[in-house]
Amino acid sequence: MKKGIPNKLKSSNGYYYLLPFRFERINQEKEILINEVGDYLICDIGTASKIVNRQIDVKSNFFGELISNYFISKEPIPALLNLLANRYRTKKSFIDNFTGLHIFVLTLRCNHLCHYCQVSRKNEKNELFDMQYENIDLSINLMFKTPSVAITMEFQGGEPLLVFNKIKYSIERVKKLNKIHNKKINYVICTNLTLVNDEILTYCLDNDILISTSLDGPKNIHDENRLRSNGPSYESVVNALNFAKKRIPLDRISALMTTTRMALNHPKEIIDSYIENGFNHIFLRAISPYGFAAKNKNKNEYETEKFVEFFKIALDYIIKLNNEGVYFVEDYTALILKKILTPFPIGFVDLQSPSGLINGVVVYNYDGYVYASDEARMLAESGDYSFRLGKISDNYNDLFYGEKAKEISENGSLEALPGCSECAFQVYCGADPIRNYVSQGDTVGYRPTSNHCFKNKSIISHIINLINDGRNNENEIFRSWI
Amino acid sequence: MMVGIMKMKYLDHGFKIIIETFNMIAKSYIIGVVEDIDLHSITLKNKEGFLIKIEVTSENFVFSDYFIRPKKFSKLSVSKLDIIKIEKRGGVKILFKHGSNDNLLFVTDQCNSSCLMCSQPPKNVDDIEYFYKINNEILSLIPKDIEVIGISGGEPTLLGEKLNLILKRLKLEFPNTRVHILSNGRKFFDKNYVSRLSLDINKLATFGIPLYSDIATIHDYVVQAKNAFYQTAIGLHNAARFGLNIEIRIVITKLNYERLPKLAKYIFMNYPFVEHVAFMGVEYTGFAVVNSELIKVNPDVYMDQLKEAVLFLNSMKINTSIYNLPLCLVHRKLWPFSVKSISDWKQEYSNDCKLCEEVNICGGFFRTSRLKYNNINPILEKKYNE
Ligand code: SF4
Ligand code: SF4
Numbered sequence: 001m002k003k004g005i006p007n008k009l010k011s012s013n014g015y016y017y018l019l020p021f022r023f024e025r026i027n028q029e030k031e032i033l034i035n036e037v038g039d040y041l042i043c044d045i046g047t048a049s050k051i052v053n054r055q056i057d058v059k060s061n062f063f064g065e066l067i068s069n070y071f072i073s074k075e076p077i078p079a080l081l082n083l084l085a086n087r088y089r090t091k092k093s094f095i096d097n098f099t100g101l102h103i104f105v106l107t108l109r110c111n112h113l114c115h116y117c118q119v120s121r122k123n124e125k126n127e128l129f130d131m132q133y134e135n136i137d138l139s140i141n142l143m144f145k146t147p148s149v150a151i152t153m154e155f156q157g158g159e160p161l162l163v164f165n166k167i168k169y170s171i172e173r174v175k176k177l178n179k180i181h182n183k184k185i186n187y188v189i190c191t192n193l194t195l196v197n198d199e200i201l202t203y204c205l206d207n208d209i210l211i212s213t214s215l216d217g218p219k220n221i222h223d224e225n226r227l228r229s230n231g232p233s234y235e236s237v238v239n240a241l242n243f244a245k246k247r248i249p250l251d252r253i254s255a256l257m258t259t260t261r262m263a264l265n266h267p268k269e270i271i272d273s274y275i276e277n278g279f280n281h282i283f284l285r286a287i288s289p290y291g292f293a294a295k296n297k298n299k300n301e302y303e304t305e306k307f308v309e310f311f312k313i314a315l316d317y318i319i320k321l322n323n324e325g326v327y328f329v330e331d332y333t334a335l336i337l338k339k340i341l342t343p344f345p346i347g348f349v350d351l352q353s354p355s356g357l358i359n360g361v362v363v364y365n366y367d368g369y370v371y372a373s374d375e376a377r378m379l380a381e382s383g384d385y386s387f388r389l390g391k392i393s394d395n396y397n398d399l400f401y402g403e404k405a406k407e408i409s410e411n412g413s414l415e416a417l418p419g420c421s422e423c424a425f426q427v428y429c430g431a432d433p434i435r436n437y438v439s440q441g442d443t444v445g446y447r448p449t450s451n452h453c454f455k456n457k458s459i460i461s462h463i464i465n466l467i468n469d470g471r472n473n474e475n476e477i478f479r480s481w482i
Numbered sequence: 483m484m485v486g487i488m489k490m491k492y493l494d495h496g497f498k499i500i501i502e503t504f505n506m507i508a509k510s511y512i513i514g515v516v517e518d519i520d521l522h523s524i525t526l527k528n529k530e531g532f533l534i535k536i537e538v539t540s541e542n543f544v545f546s547d548y549f550i551r552p553k554k555f556s557k558l559s560v561s562k563l564d565i566i567k568i569e570k571r572g573g574v575k576i577l578f579k580h581g582s583n584d585n586l587l588f589v590t591d592q593c594n595s596s597c598l599m600c601s602q603p604p605k606n607v608d609d610i611e612y613f614y615k616i617n618n619e620i621l622s623l624i625p626k627d628i629e630v631i632g633i634s635g636g637e638p639t640l641l642g643e644k645l646n647l648i649l650k651r652l653k654l655e656f657p658n659t660r661v662h663i664l665s666n667g668r669k670f671f672d673k674n675y676v677s678r679l680s681l682d683i684n685k686l687a688t689f690g691i692p693l694y695s696d697i698a699t700i701h702d703y704v705v706q707a708k709n710a711f712y713q714t715a716i717g718l719h720n721a722a723r724f725g726l727n728i729e730i731r732i733v734i735t736k737l738n739y740e741r742l743p744k745l746a747k748y749i750f751m752n753y754p755f756v757e758h759v760a761f762m763g764v765e766y767t768g769f770a771v772v773n774s775e776l777i778k779v780n781p782d783v784y785m786d787q788l789k790e791a792v793l794f795l796n797s798m799k800i801n802t803s804i805y806n807l808p809l810c811l812v813h814r815k816l817w818p819f820s821v822k823s824i825s826d827w828k829q830e831y832s833n834d835c836k837l838c839e840e841v842n843i844c845g846g847f848f849r850t851s852r853l854k855y856n857n858i859n860p861i862l863e864k865k866y867n868e
Contacts, residue, residue: 039751061741064697068748079712083752086719342798343751479797 016054016063017073019084023048024424026464037087038339038427039069042468087343091427094345094352094360097148099400101349101361103374104139106131106166107158108366108381111194130163131366136170138392139364143174144181145396154188154212156374158366161195171207188212190256192233193240201247208252211244213237215255215277217263217270224262241277250278258287264306267314271321271328281329282318284311286455304451308458315462322477334481336463339428341482349373351430353420355412358389358405368392370399372408375434387434408433411443419447425460512536512548512568513577513619516560524550524560526568529622536568550574559827565623567616577620584825585624586632586662587617587648593637595666595705597692599735599770599777601850604636614644621651630660639669646682653684660686664731667691668710670717673724680724688727688757691718695738696748704737715752722755729758735777739784746791750798759795761788762823763806766853774853781811782857789813809844810859824848834860 021035025045033048034040041047050056051072056063066072070084078084108129131139143151153174155167171187178185187209204211216222219234244253255274257263263270274282286307314330321328335348349356356373363371369388371377376387387408389399399405411433414420420429435452436445447453466474514526514534526534536548538555548568550558555574560566563580578585590613593604624631631652638645652661661684670676670691691714694704698711721728730749734742742761749759763781764770770777781788788804793815795802804816805823812820822845830849835841838860847855 061697061700064699065744067698068696079709080715082716083719087752343754476793476797479794 016056016058017076017078018052019070019073019078021071022422022424022426024461026461026468030468032424032464033071034424034427035070036427037070037084037091037343040340040464041065041069041071042464090343091345094347095354097146097150098359099146099362100148100150100347101152101154101356102139102143102146103154103156103361103363104131104136104170105156105158105363105365105377106136106160106170107163109162110157110159111162111192129158129366131166131364132368133166133169135364135368135392136166137173139370140170140174140177142364142370142392142396142399144177144183145400148183150184150186152186152188154190156190159192159195160189161191161200164195164200168203171209175207186210192237193244194233194236196240196244198247201244204252205248211248211253213241213253213255214257215241215274215279216257216260217266218273221260221263221266221270222273224260238277245278254281255279256283256285258285259307259310260287261306264310267310268317271314271317275321275326275328280327281331281334283331284314285332304455308455308462311459312462315466319466319472319474319477322480323473327480329481332459333463333478336428336460337478338482340460340463340467341478349430350432351428353412353414353426353429353431354409355431355433357387357408357412357432357434358400359409359412362389362400364392370394372404373434375438379434379438386437408443411436411445417444417447419453423447423457425457428460429456510570511573511616513565513616513623515623516562516564516566519560519562524566526566529619565620577616578624579827582826583630584632585628585630586634587613587620588634588636589613589617589638589641589645589648590636592640593635593666594640594668595637595707595710597705597733597769598737598773599704599733599764601765601768601770602636603768610641610644614641614648617648618651621648621655626656628656628659630662631656633661633663635664637669638663638665639675646679649679649684649687650682652687653682657684658686659684660688662688662690662729664690666705666710666714667717667721668707668713670720671713673720676717676720676724676726680726683726686727688729689721690729690731690760691721692731692733693718693745693749694732694735695741696745697741700738700741704735718753718756722753728753728756729760730756731760731762733762733764734779734784734788735764736779737777739779739787742784742787742791743794746794750795750800754798754800756800758801758803760803760805760821761792762804764851765806765828765848766851767848771852778853780855780857781807785811785813789816792816792819806845806848808847808855808858809840810838810861811855811857821845832858834858836860837862839863 019035021033023031023033025031026042029045030042031045031048032040032042051066056066067074070078070080073079143153153170160167167189174185187207189204189209190212193211193213203209215237222234222237241253255277257270271282286304315333318328318330335346335351338344338346339351347360349360352360358372361373363374363377365371365377365380367380368391369380370390370392371380372387372389379386380388387404389404390402411417412431414423414426414429414431417431420426420431423429432452433443436450437443439451440446440449467478512526512528512534514528516524517527517533518525521538523535523537526536528534536550538550538552548570550568558574558576560576561580564576565578567575567577569575590610591605591607592609596604633648641648649661652659667689692705693701693714695701701711701714702708718728730753732738732742732745738745746759749756764777766774792802792804796819802819803821804812804819805821807820809817809820822843824845824847828849829846831841831846835844835846835858838844840861
């Protein structure tokens, strides 16, 4: 070789091997190939078939691209197998930490009468529906047993502010015990805000507690959904919100909305009302099939199709707002985007496989029992104890690794569920055996008629089409969300 | 061989001049810190603390092997506290510029790759021992609080154990200095090697490692070495695993510019741990001149791809820079990423630049570059809207 004059390097040609990947048509012209760690290539329809039939030209750049992105390999054991393994480990690293979200239901009592309420609330005065101090102590002990270094302690209800003294008691106790455990602890209170006062807000501010509230949209929608025992609640929420905003920074307050049948026709108004109230993000959440929501079938049973339509219109509108210079994020999209566009895992329990049940979340209920998730304790309210892990007084291993836990995890991995195992969107989706159980009768479920599957498939495929199209700066906007 | 030079010892009350003869057979050079400089001589202080006066004179009039030719002296922009090397028979070289952030330890001319645009083509010479000695002298002479120092070649990992020794010395004696090592990272394929290196290295050290394409065959072709891509790819993960800081360096050529956006995405998905990505214009010297047909591409041709790649990485919160490109050839949106990267002694501006409003933030171009840009376009209005 003469100095500095390039050599053509010999390329090995001929056969290549397939690595695990899945594919799906996303529109009339394109299909998406998605590998085991979520890297995707959007190609012309027919590409997957060409790959499988060994019709890819080994000298083409596309061939090189397929290799770098772990779709095929020149050797039976790919040269970069270790990289793929590292990537896989990273994507699944949420499991290493085990349970991060610990929900404390300190009371089931509530001062609201929301018709979709997912927990069947009890009369505001009946203290039988509060958690005993003894059980609070035991729950905290269980929480500290988790290997996770970062944990979230979330107070739900009922309306937890009805027992603010017990919230305070819990947090003070956790703070003291944490001197030994040294965990990073986030606190969240989920509240309808109607009971906030100076004392509560000061306490939240001092302890860096996040306040999560419910806002279903503008007054007419919110009031239709969320009744107080003494009348409509919109005014009181907005007043409370304004009261709170003056005392704690807005980024310490977040709001959740639930999409009911009425909301379906008003995507823009709902988003506008969030902006009016100072929020820069919204979680467009379909109503879930639990608790009162399941019973109130007439009022809330709308086809998931309609929700998906609503979601698309809302997302379009949000993208338009971003293009006009309003930074506003749709949280569910942002979570899915993080799965599509980054090599990192997300901490959102509904979009995980193995499912977030127990692995990600656990509920200590006022009734003295531990449940696999928020949904599991709602089922219990209607008399079904299938996902009750045991008593708060039981020992940690029996609760978190016991028979019930094993049973639940049996059908908790998309990789092993019929329909999901070969679904292209598997890496972006999540398993939910309890939802399967509630809506379809068993934890395996049946994908062709599953609303949950339909919803996720439609939304994921919509997001992918937006990424592929990108004509309204979707790509820049999406990247600013993650 | 007897060499007569003035040797002075620094004492509290001044110089004690000992004119003596001493034996210099072992070494063919003198290295020292410039203590004093005038029109006729340079006074150096070597690592033993001796002051050595070197005369500027022509060969015919010296009584020492060590002198500086007047012609060289007039070109030499040496100042006090620089470290220079005086070679036998009149050679002189600046090894360390006082106050500059661009100093480096040059460790070898050898390399296991042979990049098509290499500006410093590798030589197959047994020079490791030679540079190792020089570098150790430099390390004894430079201030312990320097902010940053580079290590470059050739390929530093070819030093084997000696690289560990240099790094260890830096770690012990210069704990607050950022060490920046330019390596092709192929050796990092061996995880035991990386694991040992990680023990010897200062926490502030960064390895600058080139990755020219997301496609193995393109990268291998550019660096002219088979399997280089795989070695570097696995090397990057090994480096991350043992906590080394990594910078990825991408020289933009005709061979890789089209895929810069894909390369950016590939880097983010597979090496999101890198602390910096640098896109670099070519210095047209060395192999880059020999291969200019193959590699040369004007910045305006690749500006769209560069823009997409840089903005992508930036939006993914990866620290990104552009090196070696004159500002007027870079898209305005990319100005915040443009770094004045060309060492001052290599830096050059054209006649047109005199008119330019941005001459202070522009890095200009390589004086050493043999192919010049023909579309330099002075920026005449600072506030100009897209
Ligand atoms: S639930 Fe549906 S969309 Fe999700 S992985 Fe399973 S089959 Fe795919
Ligand atoms: S005209 Fe000269 S100084 Fe101005 S940007 Fe171009 S190269 Fe730089």
